[in-house]
Amino acid sequence: MRIISSLTTTLSIAVALLGSTGDAAFFRTLVNRSSLDIRQQCGSVPGACNQNGCQGTNGLYGETGICNGNFQGCACASVCGFTSGPCNQNSCQGINALGGQLGVCTAGDFNGCQCASVCGATNGPCNSNGCEGVNGVCTAGDFNGCACN
Known part of the structure; x- marks a missing residue:
């Protein structure tokens, strides 16, 4: 569109x-x-968002997604389940959420799907583990979106 x-x-x-x-x-x-x-x-039937060069952004709750790759702008069938696993695995590159809430994948097959946050009960240091913390929140790495000290 x-x-x-x-x-x-x-x-x-x-x-x-x-x-x-x-x-x-x-x-x-x-x-x-x-x-x-x-x-x-x-095409008349959307293919999966993670196949055929679609490189799609899945619909968060299983809604129709949209292709970004070869079929840019075309609808695609979301591959989201309840979660795609931890936000730091499966090429998800997820943004974690605080308090055990679900995060969101920003890349890979599950781009746009929910993921399980890996934030712990204790905040880690903002300057290690690839956190790149800004104002008490990690902006990169496995703990992107988690609180840090």
Whole structure:
């Protein structure tokens, strides 16, 4: 949808710049055909967000996701279960949540899915374990999103 929206915006600008209805009509036809090609590429049944080069962001609660890779802008079937495991495993690169709440994966097959936070009951140091803490919260590494001292 993003691609189609930007094509429509491009069309509007081009029509204003061209001025001539003949040139504008030709350009409109060209853009409409491109939009149709993009929609046809998606297919009628969304594939899994983690397959076929989709590189999708899954819907958090199993809702339809959206592809970012070869099929950018197309819908994809979420592969989220209840959780995708710990936020620091399975290429999840998750952002943990405090207090035992569920975090969210930012990469890999489970991008956009919930993950089990690995924050402990005791805050670790902000300057070790890849934490890169800022204002008492880790901003990187296995403990991204966890509190730190």
